[in-house]
Structure formats: C-alpha cells, structure tokens
Amino acid sequence: MERYYDAQAIINESLPFLTFIIIFSMVTGNFLEGFAGNIIEKYSIILLILPAFINMSGSLASVFTSRITSSLYVGEIDDDFKPYKVLFLNMISMVLVAFTGFLFLAFIGIAVASIFFEINVTFSNFILIVAFSGIVTTILMMFIGLFAAKMTYSRGLDPDNFTIPTVTTIGDLIGTLLLITLIITYL
Amino acid sequence: MGVFFLSEKDLVLTTYKETAPIILVTIVAEIWVGVFLIGIEDFYELLPGLFIIVPGLMEARGNISGALGQRLGSAIHLGIVSWEDKFNEDVRENVKASVSLGLLMSFSLGVLAFISSILLGFKHMSLLEFILIAVLTSTLAGVSQVGFTVFIATYSSHLGLDPDNVTIPALSVVGDILTIIYLLIVAKFTLSISGWLP
Numbered sequence: 001m002e003r004y005y006d007a008q009a010i011i012n013e014s015l016p017f018l019t020f021i022i023i024f025s026m027v028t029g030n031f032l033e034g035f036a037g038n039i040i041e042k043y044s045i046i047l048l049i050l051p052a053f054i055n056m057s058g059s060l061a062s063v064f065t066s067r068i069t070s071s072l073y074v075g076e077i078d079d080d081f082k083p084y085k086v087l088f089l090n091m092i093s094m095v096l097v098a099f100t101g102f103l104f105l106a107f108i109g110i111a112v113a114s115i116f117f118e119i120n121v122t123f124s125n126f127i128l129i130v131a132f133s134g135i136v137t138t139i140l141m142m143f144i145g146l147f148a149a150k151m152t153y154s155r156g157l158d159p160d161n162f163t164i165p166t167v168t169t170i171g172d173l174i175g176t177l178l179l180i181t182l183i184i185t186y187l
Numbered sequence: 188m189g190v191f192f193l194s195e196k197d198l199v200l201t202t203y204k205e206t207a208p209i210i211l212v213t214i215v216a217e218i219w220v221g222v223f224l225i226g227i228e229d230f231y232e233l234l235p236g237l238f239i240i241v242p243g244l245m246e247a248r249g250n251i252s253g254a255l256g257q258r259l260g261s262a263i264h265l266g267i268v269s270w271e272d273k274f275n276e277d278v279r280e281n282v283k284a285s286v287s288l289g290l291l292m293s294f295s296l297g298v299l300a301f302i303s304s305i306l307l308g309f310k311h312m313s314l315l316e317f318i319l320i321a322v323l324t325s326t327l328a329g330v331s332q333v334g335f336t337v338f339i340a341t342y343s344s345h346l347g348l349d350p351d352n353v354t355i356p357a358l359s360v361v362g363d364i365l366t367i368i369y370l371l372i373v374a375k376f377t378l379s380i381s382g383w384l385p
Contacts (some may be wrong), residue, residue, distance in 0.1 A: 005258070005277045006278075010284035011291075017293060018250060018292055025246055026239075047225065052217035055363070056210060059356045066257045066351040070264040084204055086190050093202035101210045111300075112218055158377055160261055164253040164355070168246065 293325030
C-alpha cells in the first residue's frame, strides 16, 4: 500500500516554522505581560478568564482551518477556496459556536470570580466586551488561518503543519490586545 | 463519511452541534487550569525561571499535537486512516514525527528560556535544570497526548462525528491538564535531585 506520510518530511517541514513561532511567542508574551500586567492586577477576573479566552479563539480558528484543509484535500473546494459558499457556511458555524462559547465564558467567569474575590466590573459591560472581542478575534483568526493555508498549499507544503501554530500564536496576541484595550476603554 | 457534501443547513447545524458542547467543556476546564496556575505560584519561587517555560511548553505541545490532529483529520477524510486501521504505517509516521518534534522543540525551549532569563536579568535555575524540566515534561505529556490524539480522531469518526470538529478542542483541554500534572511531577523531581546536579 502506498504511504502518504513520512516522519522525516513532516519534521523537516515543521521544525523551522515551530522554532520561529516559539521565539515569536516568547517575545510577544513578554510584550503582553508588560502591556496587560497592570490591568490584570486591577481586574483579577481577567486573569481567570484569559487562558480560556485565548484557548477558545485558538480552538475555534483551528477547527475552522482543520475543516477547510480537509475540504481542500477531498476536493470540496479548490485551491482558491472556491466555491466561497463552503467557506462562508463554515465561518457562520464557527461564529455561532463563538457566540455561545464567549457568552458562556463571561457568565461562568463572573460566577467563579464571585467565589474567589470581590468583583469590580459592571456585568453587562463585561459580558458585551468578552463576547464582542472573542467573536472578532475568532473571525480575524479564521482569515489569518485561510491566508496561512493558501500560502503553504500553493507552495506545495502541507497546510496542516502550519495553520494551527499560526492562528494560535497570532490569536494570543490579537485576542489579548483587543480584550485588554476594550476593558481599559469601556470597563 | 457522511460529513462532507451536507446541505447548507445541515453543515451549519451539524458543525454547531458537534463543536459547541466540547467547547463549553473546555471553557470550564480552562478556568480551573487558570485557578490552578495561580495556586502553584510557590513553585515559581523554588525553581526561578519556571514561569518562562510554562506558556512555551503548553504552546509548543498544543501546536505539535494540534497539527497531528489536523493531519489525521485530513487523512481520515481521505480514507487513509480509520478506527479499524489506526495503527497503520501512515499513523506511525505521523506519531514518530510528533514525538520527535516534541523532543527537539522542548530542548530548544529549555535553551531559549535559559538565554532569555539571562538577557532579561531574571533570577534563574541552571541550563541543565531548564532542559531537564522542558524535555521530561514535554516527553511525558507528548507521548500521552499523541496516543490521545490518535484515539480521539479515529474514534470520533467511528462514532460518525467529524474528527475536525472535536479533536482539537478535546486535545487542547486534555493537553493543558496533562502538561500541568507532568510539570508538577517533573518540577518536584528536579527539586529533589537539584543538589546532585552540576
């Protein structure tokens, strides 16, 4: 039987990019800590929800890119991602999950936070900010994931090796910046 | 496969129904991961520099096993891999690649964390301790996660679900929890032998 995957080829393709990503995320992690550190100290609830927030936008964008690369491989869409309807429907699905998920995160964040410390945020603003920034981050990440898939697939590389590191790393940066900026501005 | 070429309404509904529940579970789990990470701050004092490694370890681990999950998702849709055929050569090559990448990345991460603590002027442990913690944690977490990824990707498709919808969210939460558990074990182990290290 013909073999499709080769360990050495996967390693050769992935290692340089993963190394770059790890250095990039160490630098941005440091930058974010400087940027967000004070705000996080002021609002402990952010510290509580941030890992879940980042994890969810990364997971949703990854589910999306995973579905798109499978569609590419089975020939449901071509290498220009046409028909766009498939893309659009997949995006709609993820936005619906994001809407449910980020609202749930905001509510559960408030519930758990109220057990551990006094909450100093307005509930309605907090819920709106978490839901809005989460959905916007997820949508941006899906487009960045598509771009990464396009760039790699058109060069004969396997997009499955590149899209997840790209969306999770850039997603951490954009998600944290957006959430903290909105909190500074509106909370 | 029964997943592709669905009608428009079915595509949105099915994807929502398969992805939303697992996403809600990951939220609850990740909140407790957050609470737990705040709770282990004492370790950061005992092994200075550990806090630089933790996000990197989780990220590298997530990227490597996430990419494995995504490759397996594509392979399952192409009919190369299935629940009945989950130990074939393609799966073995994928597993080999992920385990090797985990080892190589964690070694580099240990070295990078050591260099950046020096550059940033942080109090830090020795290079050997950095590498030991990164490589041991990543190997233990990596091997269990790779097994879990193959299982969840093939089993979800066996159940009629689309592996693309469930593997990555399931993996992200199990991976973070496993990484923390192994990190604590490895950190304790490193502390207990640190007197003997050069």
